[in-house]
Amino acid sequence: MDAVVKRLIKAIKKEDDQDAFAELVDLYKDKVYQIAYRMTGNSYEAQDVAQEAFLRAYANLESYDESRKFSTWLFRITTNLCIDRLRKKKPDYSLDAEIKGTEGLSGYSQLSSEELLPEEQVVAFEMQDWVQTEIAKLPPKYRSAIILRYIEDLSIKEIGDILDLPDNTVKTHIHRGREALRKRLRNI
Amino acid sequence: MACQKKEEKQIDQYLDGELSAAERKELFAHFEKCPACAAHYRELNKTVMFVQSTSHLEAPPRMTDQIMQNLPSRKKKPGWRKWGRRHPIMAAAAIFVLLMSSSMMSIWNDQSAGQIAVAGGENVEVDHEHGKVIVPEGEVVRGDLMVRNGEVEVHGEIQGDLTVINGEPYLASAGHVAGDIEDVDQALEWMWYYTKKFTTEAFTWNTEE
Ligand SMILES: [Zn+2]
Numbered sequence: 503m504d505a506v507v508k509r510l511i512k513a514i515k516k517e518d519d520q521d522a523f524a525e526l527v528d529l530y531k532d533k534v535y536q537i538a539y540r541m542t543g544n545s546y547e548a549q550d551v552a553q554e555a556f557l558r559a560y561a562n563l564e565s566y567d568e569s570r571k572f573s574t575w576l577f578r579i580t581t582n583l584c585i586d587r588l589r590k591k592k593p594d595y596s597l598d599a600e601i602k603g604t605e606g607l608s609g610y611s612q613l614s615s616e617e618l619l620p621e622e623q624v625v626a627f628e629m630q631d632w633v634q635t636e637i638a639k640l641p642p643k644y645r646s647a648i649i650l651r652y653i654e655d656l657s658i659k660e661i662g663d664i665l666d667l668p669d670n671t672v673k674t675h676i677h678r679g680r681e682a683l684r685k686r687l688r689n690i
Numbered sequence: 691m692a693c694q695k696k697e698e699k700q701i702d703q704y705l706d707g708e709l710s711a712a713e714r715k716e717l718f719a720h721f722e723k724c725p726a727c728a729a730h731y732r733e734l735n736k737t738v739m740f741v742q743s744t745s746h747l748e749a750p751p752r753m754t755d756q757i758m759q760n761l762p763s764r765k766k767k768p769g770w771r772k773w774g775r776r777h778p779i780m781a782a783a784a785i786f787v788l789l790m791s792s793s794m795m796s797i798w799n800d801q802s803a804g805q806i807a808v809a810g811g812e813n814v815e816v817d818h819e820h821g822k823v824i825v826p827e828g829e830v831v832r833g834d835l836m837v838r839n840g841e842v843e844v845h846g847e848i849q850g851d852l853t854v855i856n857g858e859p860y861l862a863s864a865g866h867v868a869g870d871i872e873d874v875d876q877a878l879e880w881m882w883y884y885t886k887k888f889t890t891e892a893f894t895w896n897t898e899e
Contacts, residue, residue, distance in 0.1 A: 516839075520761060527754045535749035549750055556757045633744045652741040658706070677702045684730075684737045 507572050515563060527556055530573065533654065534580050540649045541584035543638035551587065555580040570663070577654075577664045581646050588642045636686055644679030651676050697727045705734060806840035810850070816840075821857075825865065834869065 507529070513522035534555055539548035558579050559566075566575050637645055643665075650661045662672045700717045703709050709717065721728035806816055808823055811831045815824040823837045827845040834850035835842075841858045844865035851869035852859060859871050 520758065523761065524754055524758050527757050531749040531753050531757075532747065535753065536747045539747055545750075549753065552749060552753065553757050553760065557760055560761055629740065629743070630745060633740055637741070648741065652738060653744055653746075655742075673702075673706060676706075680702075680705070680734060680737060683741065684733045687737050687740065688733060 504571075508568070511563065511566070511568065511572065514560075523560060530576055531556075533573070534576060537577060537580050537649060537654065538584055540634070540637055540653055541581065541642070541645060542587065543634060547587065551580065551583050555583055558583075571660070574660060574663045577650070578666070581650075581664060585642050585646065636683055639686075640679050640682060644675050644682065647672055647675035648679040648683070693724055693726045697724070698730070701727070701731050701734060704731075705738065807838040808840075809836040811835040811848075827862075827865075 507526070510519075510522040510526045510529075513519035514526070531552065535548055535552045538551040538555070539545060542548050542551060555576065559576055562579075566572065637648060640648065646665060647661060650656045650664060651658075656664070658669050658672050658676075661667075662669045665672065667675075697717070697720060700709065700713065704714060704717060721731060806818060806821060806823060808814060808816060810833050811823075811825065813826075813829050814831065814835065815826060816822075817824060820841075821839070822841045822843060825831060825835070825842070825844045825846040825848060829846035831846070831848045831850070834853065835848050836853040836855070837857060838855040839857055840854075841860060842852065842854050843860045843862060844852065844867060845862045846865060848867045848869070852867045852871045854871075861867065861871070
């Protein structure tokens, strides 16, 4: 993976190889879209953020430090864009308030749950909706930490690099997010 | 809620994978006699499992195409025009560089990126196979020499500056460069590309319209 990514980036930088960039988009689009979707809770906005993240990555590729992981840099652009957008919107998140405009998993969001039986699928969908809704209620700083830790399965260190936070702060954000989710989970 | 701050902290550490075996043993021994802490741990653990079980989403099927259509493009004209509108300063900078470089005698021997490009040296040798530009011994380049995408071996003399973009200058013991030797980095490289693209686009404006 790393060797492939390095080769693609080199081709883009040196020859402006757009096919190489398309390959890079293909490699990371699901993850970038997923972060954007979990952060914004909205498939339309997630697409918009994901697209902008890739365009910015393309335009600023010269500033990417090749000694570091490309995904860290790309996810950083993505989470920054999400947080900027959430800031511009009315803060409809809080630890208690009901969130509006949170879409279920419909439209473009595709689930890989074909292996489940129909009834199990319904339960799975409801659970999915619950998780999505509750994550969307978290303040953005806890939200991003929880998404990167438990949905993207990244290490504390990587999350710290992406969010530009010290490890201990990342941990605190994860603990607080986890605790807020736990309190709500008890009631269902 | 865990019964004490200490336990609460330990549960967090345990979930973060940061407890030693001994501490873990101690914590689970505490759960045996403290239902509150045991429940707190169970609930947190369940929360994590729920979040982790969230299905992985896939990007919309046409996303790559849409992104690629919005890139500043090398081949399609609307691409650079749009780029020029969106980045007027860079476009102006590109034109500036273009004007600067066209004051030299420019011989771009190949328009495709990655190929060696030489500007200013009439009598230099271009070795495409090895990606080298050679100023032969006894040869004198009277002005500046600029080479892109290639090594430059100077055995002769350059009376002006030597600029190597995306390559390596090499000065042989007999070679001589009167001016500065510059090894240009990636930042200019990017602008350079746009200059070149602009040149190509500008010159094919009428024929392709
Ligand atoms: Zn206890």
